[in-house]
Amino acid sequence: MTETREHVDRLPSISGDERRVSQARQAAGDGATSVHESHVDFAKVRSCAAVALHMHQPLIPAGGAELESAKLISNLQLMFENPGIGDNHNAAPFAWCYQRMGEFIPRLIEEGKEPRVMLEYSGQLLHGLSQMGRSDVLDGLRAITGNPSYRHAVEWLGCPWGHAVAPSTPVQDYRLHVLAFQQHFASIFGIEALGRMRGFSPSEMALPNHPEVAYEFVRTLKECGYDWVLVQEHTVELPQTGSPPIQKHLPYRLVCRSAAGETAEIVAVIKTQGSDTKLVAQMQPYYEARGLRRTELAGKSVPPLVTQIADGENGGVMMNEFPSKYFEVVRECSSTDVPLVNVTEYLEQLFAMGISERDLPGLQPIHQKRIWDRFEAGAGSERLEKVIDELKREDSSFHMDGGSWTNSISWVAGYENLLGPIEKLSAHFSEKVLKPGIPTEDPRYRNALFHLLCSQTSCFRYWGQGTWTDYGREIVRRAENILAHDF
Numbered sequence: 001m002t003e004t005r006e007h008v009d010r011l012p013s014i015s016g017d018e019r020r021v022s023q024a025r026q027a028a029g030d031g032a033t034s035v036h037e038s039h040v041d042f043a044k045v046r047s048c049a050a051v052a053l054h055m056h057q058p059l060i061p062a063g064g065a066e067l068e069s070a071k072l073i074s075n076l077q078l079m080f081e082n083p084g085i086g087d088n089h090n091a092a093p094f095a096w097c098y099q100r101m102g103e104f105i106p107r108l109i110e111e112g113k114e115p116r117v118m119l120e121y122s123g124q125l126l127h128g129l130s131q132m133g134r135s136d137v138l139d140g141l142r143a144i145t146g147n148p149s150y151r152h153a154v155e156w157l158g159c160p161w162g163h164a165v166a167p168s169t170p171v172q173d174y175r176l177h178v179l180a181f182q183q184h185f186a187s188i189f190g191i192e193a194l195g196r197m198r199g200f201s202p203s204e205m206a207l208p209n210h211p212e213v214a215y216e217f218v219r220t221l222k223e224c225g226y227d228w229v230l231v232q233e234h235t236v237e238l239p240q241t242g243s244p245p246i247q248k249h250l251p252y253r254l255v256c257r258s259a260a261g262e263t264a265e266i267v268a269v270i271k272t273q274g275s276d277t278k279l280v281a282q283m284q285p286y287y288e289a290r291g292l293r294r295t296e297l298a299g300k301s302v303p304p305l306v307t308q309i310a311d312g313e314n315g316g317v318m319m320n321e322f323p324s325k326y327f328e329v330v331r332e333c334s335s336t337d338v339p340l341v342n343v344t345e346y347l348e349q350l351f352a353m354g355i356s357e358r359d360l361p362g363l364q365p366i367h368q369k370r371i372w373d374r375f376e377a378g379a380g381s382e383r384l385e386k387v388i389d390e391l392k393r394e395d396s397s398f399h400m401d402g403g404s405w406t407n408s409i410s411w412v413a414g415y416e417n418l419l420g421p422i423e424k425l426s427a428h429f430s431e432k433v434l435k436p437g438i439p440t441e442d443p444r445y446r447n448a449l450f451h452l453l454c455s456q457t458s459c460f461r462y463w464g465q466g467t468w469t470d471y472g473r474e475i476v477r478r479a480e481n482i483l484a485h486d487f
Contacts, residue, residue, distance in 0.1 A: 006187040009443050011450050012127040013187035014161060014180035016441030021183050024191045025225035037152035038341075039114055042349040045303040046337040047249075047292035049285035050346065052118035052230070053312030054201065055098055056163050057125045058459040060471045067474050072454065074128025090319070095137065097313035098129065100323065102140020105153050108330050115153045115330045116340035120201040120309070123161030123177075123184045124457065130188075138188065145189045155342035156193065157201040158182065158226055162453035165206040167402025168419065169456055170426040171216040172434070177453055178224050198227040198344045201309060204458050205232040205271065209365035210400040211384060214256040218264040228267035228347060229254060230309060231363075235402070236268065239362055242369035248272050249304035250297055251347060252363040261378030268363055269343050271307050280310035281317040283329040290338050297350070298359035305346050367391075367398060418469050421476045422455055428480065432487040444486045451479035 005013050040048075062078045063071030079091035101117055108115040119141075129137050144150040160166070160177030161184060169177070178200075186194040200221050208214040221229060233248055245252060254268035273279060285306040294301045311318065333339050351357075375387045391398045429452050432438075438445045460472030 006130065006184075008446060011446050012123065012130075012180075012184050014123065014184050014453070015446045015449055016439075017183050017186075018179060018440055021179075021186055021191070021194065022225075024186070024195050025182070027195065038345050038349070039152070040339050040341060040345070040349075042303065042353075044337055045339060046294055047289040047303045048305050048339050048341045048346065049283075049289040049333075050116065050118060050305060050307045050341055050343050051280050051283065051285055052120060052157060052201065052307075052309035053101070053280070054120045054309055055125055055312045056122040056203075056459075057094075057128050058163065058457045058471075059124045059128060059454050061474045061478075062471070067470065068477075072475070074125070074132060075459075076125075076128055077132050080132075093319045094313045095134065097319060098125070098134075099137040099140050101154070102137075102144050104323070104326065105144045105150050108327065109150060109153060111331070112334075113330050114334040114339060115326075116155075116342050116345075117153065118155045118157055118199070118309070118342055119312075120157040120159050122159060122163045122203070123181045124163060124454065126184060126188060142189060145193050151193075151196075152345075153342075155199065155344055156185070156189070156197050157199045157230070158185075158197050158221075158224075159201050160203055162455075162457050163203045163459065164453070164456040165204050165402075165458045165461075166202050166217050167206050167208040167210070167213060167400075168461075170423065171213060171220070172430060173426050173452065173456065174217065175220045175224075176449060177456070178220055180449065180453060182224065196344075197225075199269075200226045200229045202229065202231075205230070205235065205309075206402055206458075207231055207235040207365055208402045209235070209367050210388075210402070211256065211368060211371065212258055212381065213402075214365045214368075215258040215262065215264050218254060218256045218266050221266055222264060226266065228269055228343065230271055230307070230343075231268045233270050233272050235366055236270070236363040237366050237369060239364050239369060239372075242367075245270060245361075245363060247295070247304075247361075249292065249306055250295070250302070251305075251350070251360050253357060253360045255362045255364055257364075257372075257377075259379065259381040259384040265362075267347065267357060267360065269305070269307055269347075271309055273308070277310040277315045277318040279308050280312075281315070281322040281325065283325050284308065286329045286333060286338065286340065298355045300353055300355060302350060302353070302355070305341070305343070307343065365402070367400070370398065418460060418472050418476075421473060421480075425452060425455065425476050425479050425483075428483050432483050436487075438487070444482075448479060448482045448486065451475055451482060455479060 057074050057076040059072045061070040063073040079088040144154045161180035164177050208217050248270045252268045253265050255265040285308045289306045292304045455475040
């Protein structure tokens with residue numbers, strides 16, 4: 001199978017090749033991807049640790065003086081072009097952070113060590129790097145992704161192309177984000193590399209807790225070929241008690257039910273604690289794992305796994321201290337009973353021991369127990385909304401906004417002037433593009449999709465009202481203009 005093209009009509013390759021990508025994902029899903037390449041003797045492992053680096057830079061209308069005519073460029077490019085503003089002086093260090101694992105992994109493997117890292121780069125960042133001509137970054141990533149000598153050490157995680165937060169993104173659009181990322185990734189790193197992608201990392205660790213949205217979220221991931229998802233510990237609960245999970249270093253099943261009684265489930269791996277880049281920069285998961293022992297799962301003795309993800313570029317600790325700490329830990333833990341592993345490698349080892357997904361305990365999104373306690377299974381969406389309204393009236397803290405890496409930020413409250421236009425745009429895209437069945441290879445489809453996905457990045461709802469919400473509203477305006485004049 002040939003690789004897809006990275007750019008089509010100056011846009012990233014985010015549509016038009018869905019069938020080939022789907023076929024490749026289905027074919028790859030028939031077998032293990034890591035267990036045969038792993039150099040870790042799991043029978044001798046006491047505990048293990050996994051670290052993931054999340055990388056993102058949004059595309060923003062800042063390539064010019066006037067907002068309405070400015071070219072969509074990477075925020076990283078804006079930083080390079082305006083070094084004297086704010087923390088833009090970090091542009092070069094950020095670019096180095098995006099590149100450096102392409103150097104660290106080969107160096108450590110050539111030393112005879114066993115490095116591991118999981119990488120999650122948003123589609124917007126990948127397009128921005130290409131747009132900026134940063135082939136040095138992309139070539140280094142290609143080398144550790146495709147070279148058989150290195151690829152066992154690197155696990156790529158899927159993500160929504162435009163860094164959209166799942167709880168407040170229309171479900172049909174979130175699926176488009178997931179599909180767009182898969183196609184874009186394959187165009188850069190190849191179909192074979194996409195076939196080895198089994199885990200999914202939700203932007204901002206945002207997990208929907210509205211039953212209908214959560215069900216569609218999991219259904220999308222499974223139908224797109226993902227085997228497991230990373231979840232934040234305080235975004236999930238035990239179905240029996242509504243309390244947080246107890247054994248946070250073992251895998252679970254995330255089980256989501258719809259109002260009609262349908263069920264979708266996927267393996268869930270818990271990321272503990274909050275979003276502090278110091279946890280990964282100082283390799284905290286490894287040091288926590290050193291204090292753990294094997295435990296029982298489904299009647300078998302297994303090593304626990306401590307898992308963390310953090311921004312791979314933000315903050316002085318990550319920019320400056322992570323390299324030396326990563327080298328130190330990899331050199332110390334290689335070939336010991338507390339190794340670094342990647343999650344798919346770990347899960348496949350458990351399944352090779354005879355453990356099945358059905359053996360894993362269940363989880364569900366937060367606040368759902370209170371719903372199911374008074375909701376008759378399969379009673380339908382109208383009854384579901386009545387139950388949710390009742391609970392909201394009884395308890396002002398009860399919400400269906402989902403959970404993410406922090407409880408201090410809402411992706412909904414205070415952003416009505418952006419969410420409203422985004423929801424209208426989503427409806428218009430569905431009406432004018434999806435329902436008529438416009439071919440995904442049509443340049444008009446790709447252009448409209450590109451702007452739709454760009455408008456939904458979480459960055460436009462992170463920094464508060466002002467320039468960033470203006471960016472989001474401007475991209476929505478452009479997308480609406482495309483729909484009005486091209487279709």
